[in-house]
Amino acid sequence: MNFTRRDAIKMGAVGVVSAAIAGGLSGCSKAEASPSKEQGSAKKLGKHTVVIIGGGFGGLTVANNLKKKNKNLDVLVIEKRDTFMSCPVSNTYLGKLDGINLGTFVFDYAQPIEKYGYKMCQSEVLGIDRKNKTVTTAKGVIGYDILVLSPGIAYSYETQFPTWSKEKIEEAKRTAPAALIPGSEHVALERMLSNMDDGDIVITVPNGKFRCPPAPFERACMIAAYMEKEDIQGKVIILNPKEKFAKYGAFMESFKDLYKDRIVYVPNAKVDDVDLKNKVISYTQEIEDDFETKKVIRKSIKYEVLNLMPTNKANPVIEMAELKTTSDTFHKVLMNGCSFQTATDKDVYAVGDVVGHAIPPSGQTAVWAGKQCAAEILARLAGKAYTLPVKKKAVHAGNVCYSMVGDNPEEGIMVTHDFSWTGKTIKGKGHVPRAASGKFRSTGTAKALHDWYSGITADLFS
Numbered sequence: 001m002n003f004t005r006r007d008a009i010k011m012g013a014v015g016v017v018s019a020a021i022a023g024g025l026s027g028c029s030k031a032e033a034s035p036s037k038e039q040g041s042a043k044k045l046g047k048h049t050v051v052i053i054g055g056g057f058g059g060l061t062v063a064n065n066l067k068k069k070n071k072n073l074d075v076l077v078i079e080k081r082d083t084f085m086s087c088p089v090s091n092t093y094l095g096k097l098d099g100i101n102l103g104t105f106v107f108d109y110a111q112p113i114e115k116y117g118y119k120m121c122q123s124e125v126l127g128i129d130r131k132n133k134t135v136t137t138a139k140g141v142i143g144y145d146i147l148v149l150s151p152g153i154a155y156s157y158e159t160q161f162p163t164w165s166k167e168k169i170e171e172a173k174r175t176a177p178a179a180l181i182p183g184s185e186h187v188a189l190e191r192m193l194s195n196m197d198d199g200d201i202v203i204t205v206p207n208g209k210f211r212c213p214p215a216p217f218e219r220a221c222m223i224a225a226y227m228e229k230e231d232i233q234g235k236v237i238i239l240n241p242k243e244k245f246a247k248y249g250a251f252m253e254s255f256k257d258l259y260k261d262r263i264v265y266v267p268n269a270k271v272d273d274v275d276l277k278n279k280v281i282s283y284t285q286e287i288e289d290d291f292e293t294k295k296v297i298r299k300s301i302k303y304e305v306l307n308l309m310p311t312n313k314a315n316p317v318i319e320m321a322e323l324k325t326t327s328d329t330f331h332k333v334l335m336n337g338c339s340f341q342t343a344t345d346k347d348v349y350a351v352g353d354v355v356g357h358a359i360p361p362s363g364q365t366a367v368w369a370g371k372q373c374a375a376e377i378l379a380r381l382a383g384k385a386y387t388l389p390v391k392k393k394a395v396h397a398g399n400v401c402y403s404m405v406g407d408n409p410e411e412g413i414m415v416t417h418d419f420s421w422t423g424k425t426i427k428g429k430g431h432v433p434r435a436a437s438g439k440f441r442s443t444g445t446a447k448a449l450h451d452w453y454s455g456i457t458a459d460l461f462s
Contacts, residue, residue, distance in 0.1 A: 045121070047143030048076040050377060051135060053125055053317055054150035055079030055109060056182075057088075057363045058352030060460050061370025062148050062377075067116040069378050075118040076144075078137060082122055083108060084461070085182035088363035089453045091215065092404050094179075094190055095222025096229070102187065107461045115462075125151075128321045130345055146377055149333070149342075150352040150366070151315035153181065153211050159329055160207060160311040161273070171276050176308035179219075180211050192305045193226065198233035199304025202281055204271050205240040209330040210312040211353055211361050213246035214415070218403035219307065221251075224259040225407035234304060236262055239269040239283055246360075247403060250413040250432050250440035254405040257439075271308075272298070279303050314354045321348060325356070332356040338391040338421045340373040349373050357426040360417055365399045365428075367456060368419075394420040399428060402449035405441050412445035 050066060052059045055077050066075050086105040093100055113120055123137040128147070135142045155178060157169040164172075177185040177192075193201075201223055205216045216238065224236045236259070244267070245251070255263045268286045275281075282300040289295060314331045323344040325331035333350045334343040335357055342348045351369040353361045359369070372388055379386030389395070398419035404412050417428035435442035 043140035045137075045140040045142045048119070048145075049074040049381070050076070050146045050148065051142060051144035052077045052148040052150060053135065054152060054315075054352065055081070055084060055120070056150060056152055056352060056366065057086075057456075057460070058366035058370045059148065059150035060084075060112065061367045062150065062351060062374045063118045064112065064116050064460065065371050065374035066377065067118050069374070070381075071117060073381070076142065077118060077120045078125060078135065078142070079109070079120060079122060080124040081183070085186070086363070086453075086457065087180065087182050087212065087215075088456075089402075089404075089449065090179075090182070090186055091219045091222045093186065094193060094219060095226045095404070095407060097222075097225075097404070097407055097410065105182070105186075107457065111461055125317050125320065128317070130321060130348065133347065145347065146380075147321075147348045148373065148377075149317060149321065149348065149350045149354060150370070151317040151354065153312045153353050154315050155181075156311040156313040156329060159313070160271070168276070172274065172308055172310075175276055176274065176306035178309045179307065180206075180215065180309055180312070189305075189307060193223065196232065196304050200234045200237055200302070201227075201305045201307070202237045202239065202301065202303040203307045204281075204309050205238065205242070205245070206309045207241050207270075207311045208328060209332070209361075210309070212363075212401075213360065214251070214401060214403045216240075216307075216309060217245060217247070217251045218405065220263055221254060221259065221403075221405040222407070224262040227262065228259075229407065235264050237264045237266060237301065237303075239266050239271060239281075241268065241270050243267045246430075247413055247415050247432050247440075250415075251403075251405070253440050254411075254413065257441075258406055258411075274306065274308065279306070281306060312353075318350075318354055321345075323348065323350075335425070338388050338426060340369055340376060340388075349377065358422075359419060359426055359428040360399050360401065360430070362399055362401050363456065364401060364452075365417075367459075368395075368398050388421075388426075390419050390426055391421045394418050400452065402445060402452060404446060404449055406446070409443050410446035411441040411443055412447075412449045413440045414445050414448070 052062055063075050063077050066073050084107040090105050123139040127136040133144050177188045179185040179189045203216050203220055220236045220238050269283045272282045280300050280302050284298050286296050323342050324334040333354050333356050336343045340349050351373050352366045359365050396418050397416040399417035402412050402414045415430050415432045417430045419428050434440055
């Protein structure tokens with residue numbers, strides 16, 4: 001193999017920078033690393049009209065839109081991280097596309113705070129008391145009139161691997177990062193890819209509902225493109241517990257046309273165990289023989305890099321709030337009809353990944369929901385009746401989700417979702433368009449991906 005930029009990375013300079021950045025994303029400053037007597041105690045930090053838990057796409061959109069319409073409204077955002085990092089489009093960072101670096105996805109909160117005038121408390125949420133309308137954080141207790149929950153996801157290794165010890169789960173997080181939650185996970189996975197020699201990369205798709213359903217398959221394309229570019233010998237193996245997945249036809253076309261000798265898609269594959277020390281993953285696959293008889297086979301494969309995405313669940317903040325949730329392993333919040341108000345408590349709203357409506361969990365959907373939620377709250381505070389527009393008329397392209405599948409040239413695919421009210425839930429109906437060429441992917445869609453990302457981040461941070 002020829003000397004490439006990967007070899008330069010192995011020499012350490014870039015790795016040191018990445019490690020420093022990863023440390024800055026931890027959300028724990030030196031002062032908070034060793035809590036004072038006041039932290040976590042009953043110290044009162046005041047009361048606010050609207051308190052938002054979560055400074056991601058959904059939470060910031062609620063905050064921004066509340067302050068845009070009422071600059072005098074008292075709004076506080078609680079976020080444990082001191083830096084925002086985007087998950088949408090971050091797979092292009094793993095693919096090392098031209099012009100993409102970690103700075104493409106990292107933003108500071110100072111600018112929107114100054115621009116819109118809301119307050120922010122950088123702290124971890126420890127508990128929620130809905131009866132007394134308080135949120136307990138590591139810095140003290142905060143009161144609210146209205147609470148908005150946009151905390152994102154957590155991983156449920158214990159559900160998928162019930163025999164694993166806490167120590168093994170921590171080792172898996174460290175050595176086979178999921179990179180579905182923004183922060184050091186992406187940096188760690190990028191480092192592993194940069195440092196790897198020849199060998200196979202295994203990507204596991206989560207069981208059940210999970211954040212950004214197209215993400216594992218876009219990631220496979222970007223990693224395959226990186227391997228091609230750097231002349232790394234090996235396969236990208238996708239283990240999916242289901243048969244099909246989001247944008248199935250479009251991704252399978254890209255796998256065949258662009259990476260037929262690189263990407264191996266394994267459907268109906270349930271991960272049973274991982275030998276982290278020896279880098280071996282074991283799975284069970286259900287297949288049909290020539291007589292359409294189903295049988296189960298067990299396999300073990302060796303990997304060089306493992307991107308283990310475990311079962312997803314709602315952030316623990318949802319359990320702290322003791323809200324009614326769905327009965328599946330994710331536990332999405334049940335909503336109060338055609339609304340972003342929770343079914344449990346009229347003073348608690350929810351947006352983002354945790355919403356119980358049948359709409360895709362994406363960055364664009366979080367922004368759309370954040371705007372609708374803000375409008376609901378503003379009307380309520382003004383003493384006005386309010387109905388979400390989607391109840392009367394379907395929303396065209398309420399969600400637009402792009403995935404980068406090619407490099408040199410950059411090519412992308414997309415799906416749009418129209419949102420409508422079914423009488424029980426807000427539901428999204430998806431459509432994956434073809435380009436003029438007849439293929440699903442196009443350079444125009446790749447450009448649209450970059451334009452969308454520039455626009456959505458500019459709206460939040462500039």
